[in-house]
Amino acid sequence: MSFDTAASDGPAGDFVSRVLTVVEAIPSGRVMTYGDVAAAIGSRAARAVGQAMAYYGSDVAWWRVIRASGHPAVDHESAALEHFRVEGTPLTWSASGIFRVDLTKARWVS
Template sequence: MGAMAGPTHSLPEYADRVLTAAEVIPPGRVLTYGDIARRLGEGGPRQVGRVMALYGAAVPWWRVVRADGRLLPGHERRALERYRAEGTPLRDGTAPGDMPRLDLRRARWDGG
């Protein structure tokens, strides 16, 4: 890993573990921030979210999602393009004109 780290900076070990977990999520599937924290046995959703905010551009960031299925604020259109290209299960928004949400029941990866 360490694609974002410069030659004099090393990626924190926890961040490396989060990014490695994100890299193995297959196309069309997702894990929540909390799912990754549980898999690592360390930290929580906020810590995973912080790692993704700082270093996530180096991995398929759109596959690490909020537990409510809402698309990442500020990145909705880019994420939606990726989800549609990968065939990630989506649900329509609750009101006309709403952004779709992830269908977590169908999109969540079981790690198998």
């Protein structure tokens, strides 16, 4: 695991390390929502998963954790799209050209 050791100190650090462990296990081309990750560690704290990813998730496949709508993290859409295309993640496109991940096909259950 390659995250900052400061993230593993105390109860909050334990939460972060569990989040990152789940994210590291998501296979290429698959995704989990923030809520899915929270549920995988026995929590309902989807927003806390988002915070953990924002502060400590840069060394893991952050693009594989998305919003419940199927959209990637705000302001990271272009970078996520590049990763999705490389990995063959199933996407859907709106008439206006906005994409989202097809959760029916791409959702990973740990």
